[in-house]
Amino acid sequence: MLQKKTKYAIKALLALAREYKENKPMKISVIAEKEAIPRKFLEAIMLELRHHGLVGSKMGSTGGYYLIKHPEEIMLSNVIRLTGGPIALLPCVSLNFYEPCIECLNEEICGLRNVILEVREASIKILSKTSLKDILFRENKLSKKTKALKTMK
Amino acid sequence: MLQKKTKYAIKALLALAREYKENKPMKISVIAEKEAIPRKFLEAIMLELRHHGLVGSKMGSTGGYYLIKHPEEIMLSNVIRLTGGPIALLPCVSLNFYEPCIECLNEEICGLRNVILEVREASIKILSKTSLKDILFRENKLSKKTKALKTMK
DNA sequence: AAATATACTACTATATTAGTAGGAATTAAA
DNA sequence: TTTAATTCCTACTAATATAGTAGTATATTT
Numbered sequence: 001m002l003q004k005k006t007k008y009a010i011k012a013l014l015a016l017a018r019e020y021k022e023n024k025p026m027k028i029s030v031i032a033e034k035e036a037i038p039r040k041f042l043e044a045i046m047l048e049l050r051h052h053g054l055v056g057s058k059m060g061s062t063g064g065y066y067l068i069k070h071p072e073e074i075m076l077s078n079v080i081r082l083t084g085g086p087i088a089l090l091p092c093v094s095l096n097f098y099e100p101c102i103e104c105l106n107e108e109i110c111g112l113r114n115v116i117l118e119v120r121e122a123s124i125k126i127l128s129k130t131s132l133k134d135i136l137f138r139e140n141k142l143s144k145k146t147k148a149l150k151t152m153k
Numbered sequence: 154m155l156q157k158k159t160k161y162a163i164k165a166l167l168a169l170a171r172e173y174k175e176n177k178p179m180k181i182s183v184i185a186e187k188e189a190i191p192r193k194f195l196e197a198i199m200l201e202l203r204h205h206g207l208v209g210s211k212m213g214s215t216g217g218y219y220l221i222k223h224p225e226e227i228m229l230s231n232v233i234r235l236t237g238g239p240i241a242l243l244p245c246v247s248l249n250f251y252e253p254c255i256e257c258l259n260e261e262i263c264g265l266r267n268v269i270l271e272v273r274e275a276s277i278k279i280l281s282k283t284s285l286k287d288i289l290f291r292e293n294k295l296s297k298k299t300k301a302l303k304t305m306k
Numbered sequence: 307a308a309a310t311a312t313a314c315t316a317c318t319a320t321a322t323t324a325g326t327a328g329g330a331a332t333t334a335a336a
Numbered sequence: 337t338t339t340a341a342t343t344c345c346t347a348c349t350a351a352t353a354t355a356g357t358a359g360t361a362t363a364t365t366t
Contacts, residue, residue, distance in 0.1 A: 001154075001239055001241070001242060001243070001244070001250075002242045002243055007243065007254075007265075010265055011256070011265070014264075014265070035256055036255055036256030037256075076268060085242075086154055087242075088154070089154060089155045089238075089240075089276075090154065090155055090160065091154070097154075101160075102189055103164070103188055103189030103190075106299070108295065108299055109292060109295040109296040109299055110292070110295075111167075111287075111288035111289060111290070111291035111292035111295065112160075112163055112164070112167070112288055114288075114291045114295060115229060115279065115280070115283050115287075115288060115291065118279055119275075119276045119279050119280060122272075122275040122276060122278075122279060123242075123272045123275060123276060125275075126268065126271055126272050126275060127268070127272060130268050134264075134268075135264035135265055135267075135268060136264060137264070138264035138267045138268065139262060139263070139264035142261065142262040142263075142264065142267060143262040146259070146261055146262055
Protein backbone atom coordinates (compact mmCIF):
# COMPACT_ATOMS: atom_id res chain seq x y z
CA MET A 1 0.00 0.00 0.00
CA LEU A 2 1.08 3.52 -0.71
CA GLN A 3 1.49 5.82 2.25
CA LYS A 4 -1.01 8.59 2.83
CA LYS A 5 1.87 10.95 2.29
CA THR A 6 2.22 9.65 -1.24
CA LYS A 7 -1.48 9.87 -1.95
CA TYR A 8 -1.60 13.42 -0.60
CA ALA A 9 1.42 14.38 -2.69
CA ILE A 10 -0.23 13.11 -5.85
CA LYS A 11 -3.50 14.86 -5.06
CA ALA A 12 -1.69 18.11 -4.34
CA LEU A 13 0.29 17.91 -7.57
CA LEU A 14 -2.92 17.23 -9.46
CA ALA A 15 -4.45 20.34 -7.93
CA LEU A 16 -1.49 22.34 -9.22
CA ALA A 17 -1.69 20.62 -12.60
CA ARG A 18 -5.36 21.55 -13.04
CA GLU A 19 -4.49 25.23 -13.03
CA TYR A 20 -1.12 24.90 -14.66
CA LYS A 21 -1.78 27.38 -17.49
CA GLU A 22 -1.61 30.31 -15.19
CA ASN A 23 1.50 29.02 -13.44
CA LYS A 24 0.97 31.30 -10.52
CA PRO A 25 1.59 29.90 -7.06
CA MET A 26 -1.20 28.20 -5.17
CA LYS A 27 -1.26 28.49 -1.40
CA ILE A 28 -0.92 25.41 0.78
CA SER A 29 -4.12 26.36 2.59
CA VAL A 30 -6.01 26.37 -0.71
CA ILE A 31 -4.62 23.01 -1.81
CA ALA A 32 -5.33 21.56 1.61
CA GLU A 33 -8.95 22.61 1.46
CA LYS A 34 -9.52 21.55 -2.13
CA GLU A 35 -8.07 18.10 -1.54
CA ALA A 36 -9.05 17.57 2.09
CA ILE A 37 -5.48 17.17 3.30
CA PRO A 38 -4.41 18.14 6.85
CA ARG A 39 -2.79 21.53 6.39
CA LYS A 40 0.35 21.09 8.48
CA PHE A 41 1.00 17.67 7.06
CA LEU A 42 0.69 19.03 3.54
CA GLU A 43 3.19 21.74 4.45
CA ALA A 44 5.80 19.11 5.20
CA ILE A 45 4.96 17.19 2.05
CA MET A 46 5.21 20.19 -0.25
CA LEU A 47 8.54 21.09 1.27
CA GLU A 48 9.82 17.63 0.48
CA LEU A 49 8.52 17.83 -3.07
CA ARG A 50 10.36 21.09 -3.47
CA HIS A 51 13.60 19.58 -2.21
CA HIS A 52 13.18 16.90 -4.82
CA GLY A 53 12.74 19.49 -7.52
CA LEU A 54 9.16 18.69 -8.50
CA VAL A 55 7.71 22.01 -7.39
CA GLY A 56 8.93 25.52 -6.77
CA SER A 57 7.78 27.92 -4.13
CA LYS A 58 7.38 31.58 -3.49
CA MET A 59 7.51 32.95 0.02
CA GLY A 60 5.61 35.87 1.43
CA SER A 61 2.03 37.00 1.35
CA THR A 62 1.42 36.23 -2.32
CA GLY A 63 3.38 33.04 -2.11
CA GLY A 64 2.60 29.40 -2.67
CA TYR A 65 3.68 26.42 -4.75
CA TYR A 66 3.77 25.78 -8.46
CA LEU A 67 4.87 22.97 -10.73
CA ILE A 68 8.35 23.26 -12.13
CA LYS A 69 7.87 20.66 -14.84
CA HIS A 70 4.94 20.39 -17.21
CA PRO A 71 2.11 18.12 -16.04
CA GLU A 72 2.90 15.70 -18.85
CA GLU A 73 6.48 15.38 -17.65
CA ILE A 74 5.67 14.36 -14.08
CA MET A 75 5.22 10.62 -13.94
CA LEU A 76 3.31 8.81 -11.25
CA SER A 77 6.16 6.35 -10.69
CA ASN A 78 8.42 9.26 -9.95
CA VAL A 79 6.14 10.85 -7.38
CA ILE A 80 5.66 7.52 -5.65
CA ARG A 81 9.40 6.90 -5.43
CA LEU A 82 10.25 10.37 -4.22
CA THR A 83 7.69 10.26 -1.44
CA GLY A 84 8.91 6.94 -0.19
CA GLY A 85 6.15 4.64 -1.34
CA PRO A 86 7.71 1.38 -2.48
CA ILE A 87 6.11 -0.13 -5.55
CA ALA A 88 7.55 -3.62 -5.24
CA LEU A 89 5.82 -6.22 -3.10
CA LEU A 90 9.08 -7.54 -1.60
CA PRO A 91 12.28 -5.74 -0.62
CA CYS A 92 14.37 -8.19 -2.65
CA VAL A 93 12.90 -6.84 -5.91
CA SER A 94 12.74 -3.19 -4.92
CA LEU A 95 15.07 -0.74 -6.59
CA ASN A 96 14.80 1.88 -3.87
CA PHE A 97 14.19 -0.25 -0.82
CA TYR A 98 16.34 -3.23 -1.67
CA GLU A 99 17.14 -5.69 1.04
CA PRO A 100 18.17 -9.28 0.50
CA CYS A 101 16.21 -12.15 2.00
CA ILE A 102 18.52 -13.59 4.61
CA GLU A 103 17.38 -17.09 3.78
CA CYS A 104 18.11 -16.86 0.06
CA LEU A 105 21.68 -17.90 -0.58
CA ASN A 106 21.23 -17.05 -4.21
CA GLU A 107 18.32 -14.80 -4.95
CA GLU A 108 18.82 -15.29 -8.68
CA ILE A 109 17.21 -18.70 -8.41
CA CYS A 110 14.33 -17.79 -6.09
CA GLY A 111 11.07 -18.67 -7.79
CA LEU A 112 9.00 -16.39 -5.60
CA ARG A 113 11.26 -13.45 -6.25
CA ASN A 114 10.95 -14.19 -9.94
CA VAL A 115 7.16 -13.86 -9.86
CA ILE A 116 7.20 -10.76 -7.70
CA LEU A 117 9.69 -9.24 -10.11
CA GLU A 118 7.20 -9.79 -12.90
CA VAL A 119 4.48 -8.07 -10.88
CA ARG A 120 6.74 -5.14 -10.21
CA GLU A 121 7.56 -4.76 -13.88
CA ALA A 122 3.90 -4.82 -14.85
CA SER A 123 3.13 -2.15 -12.25
CA ILE A 124 6.01 0.08 -13.19
CA LYS A 125 5.12 -0.20 -16.84
CA ILE A 126 1.79 1.46 -16.09
CA LEU A 127 2.98 3.94 -13.48
CA SER A 128 5.94 5.19 -15.45
CA LYS A 129 3.93 5.98 -18.55
CA THR A 130 1.20 7.80 -16.64
CA SER A 131 1.71 11.52 -16.10
CA LEU A 132 -0.28 14.06 -14.13
CA LYS A 133 -1.80 15.18 -17.39
CA ASP A 134 -2.86 11.64 -18.19
CA ILE A 135 -4.64 11.43 -14.88
CA LEU A 136 -6.51 14.68 -15.51
CA PHE A 137 -7.47 13.32 -18.89
CA ARG A 138 -8.86 10.19 -17.28
CA GLU A 139 -10.80 12.38 -14.87
CA ASN A 140 -12.49 14.19 -17.73
CA LYS A 141 -13.25 11.01 -19.59
CA LEU A 142 -14.73 9.38 -16.51
CA SER A 143 -16.89 12.33 -15.55
CA LYS A 144 -18.24 12.59 -19.10
CA LYS A 145 -19.03 8.92 -19.03
CA THR A 146 -20.97 9.10 -15.77
CA LYS A 147 -22.81 12.20 -16.97
CA ALA A 148 -23.85 10.38 -20.11
CA LEU A 149 -25.10 7.50 -18.02
CA LYS A 150 -27.16 9.85 -15.85
CA THR A 151 -28.92 11.53 -18.76
CA MET A 152 -29.82 8.12 -20.12
CA LYS A 153 -31.94 7.35 -17.08
CA MET B 154 4.88 -4.30 0.47
CA LEU B 155 3.84 -7.71 1.62
CA GLN B 156 4.15 -8.47 5.30
CA LYS B 157 6.85 -10.82 6.49
CA LYS B 158 4.04 -13.05 7.64
CA THR B 159 2.90 -13.39 4.06
CA LYS B 160 6.38 -14.08 2.77
CA TYR B 161 6.95 -16.69 5.46
CA ALA B 162 3.62 -18.33 4.66
CA ILE B 163 4.52 -18.64 1.00
CA LYS B 164 7.98 -20.02 1.79
CA ALA B 165 6.51 -22.55 4.19
CA LEU B 166 3.92 -23.66 1.68
CA LEU B 167 6.63 -24.02 -0.93
CA ALA B 168 8.60 -26.23 1.45
CA LEU B 169 5.54 -28.46 1.80
CA ALA B 170 4.96 -28.40 -1.95
CA ARG B 171 8.49 -29.56 -2.69
CA GLU B 172 7.83 -32.84 -0.90
CA TYR B 173 4.20 -33.11 -1.78
CA LYS B 174 4.37 -36.58 -3.34
CA GLU B 175 4.85 -38.23 0.00
CA ASN B 176 2.11 -36.18 1.63
CA LYS B 177 3.34 -37.01 5.05
CA PRO B 178 3.36 -34.22 7.62
CA MET B 179 6.38 -31.97 7.96
CA LYS B 180 7.24 -30.59 11.38
CA ILE B 181 7.19 -26.85 12.02
CA SER B 182 10.73 -27.07 13.35
CA VAL B 183 11.90 -28.59 10.07
CA ILE B 184 10.14 -26.00 7.94
CA ALA B 185 11.48 -23.23 10.17
CA GLU B 186 15.04 -24.40 9.74
CA LYS B 187 14.80 -25.02 6.00
CA GLU B 188 13.33 -21.60 5.33
CA ALA B 189 15.00 -19.58 8.08
CA ILE B 190 11.74 -18.54 9.71
CA PRO B 191 11.47 -17.85 13.47
CA ARG B 192 9.95 -21.02 14.86
CA LYS B 193 7.32 -19.56 17.16
CA PHE B 194 6.20 -17.09 14.55
CA LEU B 195 5.84 -19.85 12.00
CA GLU B 196 3.74 -21.78 14.48
CA ALA B 197 1.19 -18.97 14.54
CA ILE B 198 1.27 -18.64 10.77
CA MET B 199 0.72 -22.35 10.11
CA LEU B 200 -2.17 -22.35 12.52
CA GLU B 201 -3.76 -19.52 10.60
CA LEU B 202 -3.23 -21.29 7.30
CA ARG B 203 -4.93 -24.33 8.72
CA HIS B 204 -7.91 -22.29 9.87
CA HIS B 205 -8.17 -21.02 6.32
CA GLY B 206 -8.16 -24.54 4.98
CA LEU B 207 -4.91 -24.41 3.04
CA VAL B 208 -3.09 -26.97 5.15
CA GLY B 209 -3.99 -29.82 7.46
CA SER B 210 -2.18 -30.88 10.58
CA LYS B 211 -1.50 -33.92 12.67
CA MET B 212 -0.80 -33.59 16.38
CA GLY B 213 1.52 -35.63 18.49
CA SER B 214 5.05 -36.81 18.20
CA THR B 215 4.84 -37.82 14.55
CA GLY B 216 2.77 -34.78 13.68
CA GLY B 217 3.24 -31.79 11.47
CA TYR B 218 1.62 -29.97 8.56
CA TYR B 219 0.72 -31.01 5.04
CA LEU B 220 -0.96 -29.40 2.05
CA ILE B 221 -4.64 -30.13 1.67
CA LYS B 222 -4.84 -28.99 -1.94
CA HIS B 223 -2.45 -29.89 -4.73
CA PRO B 224 0.41 -27.45 -5.29
CA GLU B 225 -1.05 -26.47 -8.64
CA GLU B 226 -4.32 -25.50 -6.99
CA ILE B 227 -2.86 -23.07 -4.47
CA MET B 228 -2.57 -19.66 -6.05
CA LEU B 229 -0.24 -16.93 -4.88
CA SER B 230 -3.04 -14.37 -4.87
CA ASN B 231 -4.96 -16.57 -2.49
CA VAL B 232 -2.12 -16.98 -0.01
CA ILE B 233 -1.48 -13.25 -0.04
CA ARG B 234 -5.11 -12.44 0.64
CA LEU B 235 -5.52 -15.00 3.39
CA THR B 236 -2.45 -13.80 5.26
CA GLY B 237 -3.57 -10.21 5.15
CA GLY B 238 -1.24 -8.77 2.58
CA PRO B 239 -3.15 -6.26 0.49
CA ILE B 240 -2.29 -6.32 -3.20
CA ALA B 241 -3.78 -2.98 -4.17
CA LEU B 242 -1.77 0.23 -3.79
CA LEU B 243 -4.70 2.21 -2.39
CA PRO B 244 -7.56 1.19 -0.09
CA CYS B 245 -10.13 2.60 -2.52
CA VAL B 246 -9.31 -0.10 -5.08
CA SER B 247 -8.77 -2.96 -2.65
CA LEU B 248 -11.29 -5.78 -2.58
CA ASN B 249 -10.36 -6.98 0.88
CA PHE B 250 -9.23 -3.76 2.52
CA TYR B 251 -11.61 -1.35 0.91
CA GLU B 252 -11.98 2.10 2.37
CA PRO B 253 -13.26 5.14 0.54
CA CYS B 254 -11.16 8.30 0.22
CA ILE B 255 -12.95 10.85 2.37
CA GLU B 256 -12.15 13.56 -0.14
CA CYS B 257 -13.62 11.77 -3.14
CA LEU B 258 -17.28 12.63 -3.44
CA ASN B 259 -17.58 10.25 -6.33
CA GLU B 260 -14.76 7.75 -6.61
CA GLU B 261 -16.04 6.61 -10.00
CA ILE B 262 -14.56 9.72 -11.56
CA CYS B 263 -11.21 9.74 -9.72
CA GLY B 264 -8.40 9.64 -12.25
CA LEU B 265 -5.84 8.45 -9.76
CA ARG B 266 -8.05 5.63 -8.60
CA ASN B 267 -8.53 4.69 -12.23
CA VAL B 268 -4.80 4.24 -12.78
CA ILE B 269 -4.26 2.39 -9.52
CA LEU B 270 -7.11 0.10 -10.47
CA GLU B 271 -5.27 -0.76 -13.65
CA VAL B 272 -2.13 -1.55 -11.68
CA ARG B 273 -4.06 -3.80 -9.35
CA GLU B 274 -5.59 -5.68 -12.24
CA ALA B 275 -2.22 -6.23 -13.86
CA SER B 276 -0.81 -7.53 -10.58
CA ILE B 277 -3.70 -9.81 -9.84
CA LYS B 278 -3.60 -11.19 -13.33
CA ILE B 279 -0.10 -12.52 -12.63
CA LEU B 280 -0.60 -13.54 -9.02
CA SER B 281 -3.84 -15.39 -9.59
CA LYS B 282 -2.49 -17.54 -12.37
CA THR B 283 0.68 -18.48 -10.48
CA SER B 284 0.47 -21.57 -8.28
CA LEU B 285 2.94 -23.07 -5.86
CA LYS B 286 3.81 -25.58 -8.55
CA ASP B 287 4.52 -22.79 -11.01
CA ILE B 288 6.94 -21.24 -8.55
CA LEU B 289 8.78 -24.52 -8.08
CA PHE B 290 8.95 -24.82 -11.84
CA ARG B 291 10.50 -21.38 -12.07
CA GLU B 292 13.00 -22.36 -9.40
CA ASN B 293 14.15 -25.32 -11.47
CA LYS B 294 14.35 -23.30 -14.63
CA LEU B 295 16.36 -20.56 -12.94
CA SER B 296 18.82 -22.91 -11.28
CA LYS B 297 19.41 -24.74 -14.54
CA LYS B 298 20.02 -21.45 -16.24
CA THR B 299 22.60 -20.30 -13.71
CA LYS B 300 24.29 -23.70 -13.75
CA ALA B 301 24.58 -23.50 -17.52
CA LEU B 302 26.11 -20.05 -17.18
CA LYS B 303 28.67 -21.34 -14.70
CA THR B 304 29.86 -24.21 -16.89
CA MET B 305 30.32 -21.80 -19.76
CA LYS B 306 32.98 -19.92 -17.84
C1' DA C 307 5.67 48.04 10.12
C1' DA C 308 2.01 44.69 9.58
C1' DA C 309 0.15 40.80 7.53
C1' DT C 310 0.76 36.56 5.42
C1' DA C 311 3.02 33.16 3.35
C1' DT C 312 6.72 29.33 3.28
C1' DA C 313 10.97 26.95 5.81
C1' DC C 314 12.43 24.18 9.19
C1' DT C 315 13.21 21.50 13.51
C1' DA C 316 11.52 18.79 16.82
C1' DC C 317 8.19 16.55 18.75
C1' DT C 318 3.97 13.18 19.90
C1' DA C 319 0.40 9.89 19.31
C1' DT C 320 -1.25 5.91 17.20
C1' DA C 321 -1.31 1.73 14.80
C1' DT C 322 0.80 -2.13 12.88
C1' DT C 323 3.95 -5.66 12.61
C1' DA C 324 7.03 -9.03 14.31
C1' DG C 325 7.90 -12.02 17.43
C1' DT C 326 7.73 -14.39 22.29
C1' DA C 327 6.07 -16.91 26.55
C1' DG C 328 3.88 -20.44 28.55
C1' DG C 329 0.98 -23.96 28.99
C1' DA C 330 -3.04 -27.18 27.32
C1' DA C 331 -4.30 -30.91 24.29
C1' DT C 332 -3.01 -34.77 21.44
C1' DT C 333 -0.48 -38.67 19.68
C1' DA C 334 2.89 -42.39 19.36
C1' DA C 335 6.07 -45.20 21.19
C1' DA C 336 8.80 -47.16 25.07
C1' DT D 337 0.78 -46.12 31.49
C1' DT D 338 4.33 -43.03 31.37
C1' DT D 339 7.24 -40.14 28.59
C1' DA D 340 8.51 -37.39 24.86
C1' DA D 341 7.35 -34.80 21.12
C1' DT D 342 4.35 -32.39 18.69
C1' DT D 343 0.45 -28.99 17.50
C1' DC D 344 -3.06 -25.64 19.62
C1' DC D 345 -4.15 -21.48 21.69
C1' DT D 346 -4.24 -17.13 24.44
C1' DA D 347 -2.04 -13.36 25.79
C1' DC D 348 1.59 -10.63 25.87
C1' DT D 349 5.79 -7.43 24.50
C1' DA D 350 9.03 -4.86 21.66
C1' DA D 351 10.20 -2.49 17.81
C1' DT D 352 9.13 0.26 14.01
C1' DA D 353 6.75 3.16 10.91
C1' DT D 354 3.23 6.34 9.90
C1' DA D 355 0.48 10.33 10.53
C1' DG D 356 0.13 14.42 12.15
C1' DT D 357 1.20 18.72 15.30
C1' DA D 358 3.64 22.73 17.60
C1' DG D 359 6.22 26.51 17.42
C1' DT D 360 9.27 29.61 15.51
C1' DA D 361 12.32 31.59 11.90
C1' DT D 362 12.48 33.69 7.45
C1' DA D 363 10.92 35.94 3.38
C1' DT D 364 7.71 38.95 0.66
C1' DT D 365 4.13 42.19 -0.38
C1' DT D 366 1.39 46.03 0.78
